[in-house]
Amino acid sequence: MNLGNLLKVAIKALKRNKMRSFLTMLGIIIGVASVITMLAIGQGSKKSIEDQISSMGSNMLFVMPGTMRMGGVQQGSSASQRLTVSDADAIRAECHAVIAVSPEVRSSGQAVYGNSNWPTTIYGANEQYLEIRSWEVVSGRNMTDSEARGSAKICLVGRTVADELFGEGIDPTGETVRFRSIPFKIIGVLKEKGQNSFGQDQDDVIIAPYTTVQKRILAQTYIQSIQMSARSAGESALAQQQVEEVLRRTHRLREDEDNDFSIRSQEELATTMTSVTEILTILLGAIAGISLLVGGIGIMNIMYVSVTERTREIGLRMSIGGRSVDILLQFLIESIMLSVFGGLIGIVLGFGASSVVEALTSWPISVMWGSVFLSFAVCTLIGVFFGWYPARRASDLDPIDALRFE
Numbered sequence: 025m026n027l028g029n030l031l032k033v034a035i036k037a038l039k040r041n042k043m044r045s046f047l048t049m050l051g052i053i054i055g056v057a058s059v060i061t062m063l064a065i066g067q068g069s070k071k072s073i074e075d076q077i078s079s080m081g082s083n084m085l086f087v088m089p090g091t092m093r094m095g096g097v098q099q100g101s102s103a104s105q106r107l108t109v110s111d112a113d114a115i116r117a118e119c120h121a122v123i124a125v126s127p128e129v130r131s132s133g134q135a136v137y138g139n140s141n142w143p144t145t146i147y148g149a150n151e152q153y154l155e156i157r158s159w160e161v162v163s164g165r166n167m168t169d170s171e172a173r174g175s176a177k178i179c180l181v182g183r184t185v186a187d188e189l190f191g192e193g194i195d196p197t198g199e200t201v202r203f204r205s206i207p208f209k210i211i212g213v214l215k216e217k218g219q220n221s222f223g224q225d226q227d228d229v230i231i232a233p234y235t236t237v238q239k240r241i242l243a244q245t246y247i248q249s250i251q252m253s254a255r256s257a258g259e260s261a262l263a264q265q266q267v268e269e270v271l272r273r274t275h276r277l278r279e280d281e282d283n284d285f286s287i288r289s290q291e292e293l294a295t296t297m298t299s300v301t302e303i304l305t306i307l308l309g310a311i312a313g314i315s316l317l318v319g320g321i322g323i324m325n326i327m328y329v330s331v332t333e334r335t336r337e338i339g340l341r342m343s344i345g346g347r348s349v350d351i352l353l354q355f356l357i358e359s360i361m362l363s364v365f366g367g368l369i370g371i372v373l374g375f376g377a378s379s380v381v382e383a384l385t386s387w388p389i390s391v392m393w394g395s396v397f398l399s400f401a402v403c404t405l406i407g408v409f410f411g412w413y414p415a416r417r418a419s420d421l422d423p424i425d426a427l428r429f430e
Contacts, residue, residue, distance in 0.1 A: 052367055056403060059399050067305060067391075071390050106246035122255070125252045127234045133203055133241075159217070172234060174233070177209060178233065179211070320409065323411060330355070374396075
């Protein structure tokens with residue numbers, strides 16, 4: 025019997041029991057749809073995190089005080105030398121792999137304008153801070169170096185702060201707001217960024233000269249961190265090495281002493297976050313993949329039933345010259361068709377389910393074409409693997425015993 029006739033016989037056999045065939049495919053359908061949807065959610069989350077981290081800054085590195093270890097005990101920033109403006113100046117002068125450097129201090133409090141007030145965070149920085157953090161000024165201008173070093177009472181505000189204090193869409197450039205009773209003239213409004221990967225509103229900020237925040241708000245001479253940007257992604261490691269060498273010298277650390285500061289890079293943060301999402305994606309895919317296994321077992325079970333129900337038919341085919349290989353191929357093709365048709369329906373359902381999840385939850389979705397091809401390939405293999413044994417059992421039946429079967 026040629027392949028065309030075997031296909032016709034298999035299709036007729038499946039049509040005779042349409043509901044049973046559909047229920048048999050249901051496990052495969054759910055499994056494939058689940059795999060595609062779960063991997064789409066995981067991949068979408070990974071891409072979203074990468075985009076959000078990228079939006080935080082360009083090739084960014086930052087230095088924090090503390091985190092050195094003594095006797096196995098991690099020391100806090102209070103147990104180590106604090107960072108100073110001199111450290112930032114030394115990095116700017118000596119680290120050629122670093123293109124922009126800014127001291128950073130910050131404080132939380134109420135921003136007030138007239139009868140409106142809004143709890144926010146003020147960041148003290150210099151004129152290079154916007155370049156480091158990939159911020160753009162959409163109205164007004166950036167601060168100057170002389171303003172940053174001269175304790176000027178000026179600031180730039182994020183869109184959230186502007187909307188809450190002045191009204192949605194209003195340009196507050198030139199107005200004066202108060203933060204902890206200190207007046208700040210708004211010289212610019214920042215372009216919207218939205219929330220980052222940690223759920224923080226990046227537009228809920230005020231940026232002022234670091235000297236102003238140090239003296240008038242925090243009353244301190246040290247800085248809380250140093251933000252910087254490497255010349256390129258490829259020079260991030262070199263920049264990190266140069267910064268470490270400069271800070272060890274400015275902090276007068278001996279060779280046998282650990283760093284009393286820590287340097288973190290944007291790449292390191294991205295790697296950590298994406299590795300978490302990759303593990304989550306694999307876990308989600310594995311859980312969904314169990315449905316495929318269950319679907320395969322369902323196909324094997326139904327094929328066993330089909331062999332039992334059609335024993336006399338098998339005996340009749342063999343008695344008129346049907347070969348064992350023809351019987352095997354007939355049942356194997358039925359098994360593969362159940363699996364493949366179920367896989368195709370599952371792929372369509374997976375795309376639909378991914379779109380529904382994205383529409384209802386606003387969760388980022390990115391369908392992986394690799395997961396589609398993999399799911400389809402697995403479906404075919406499941407059809408062969410779980411259909412082989414029942415098909416083999418059918419082909420091994422004795423024609424006389426099969427004809428006598430009741």
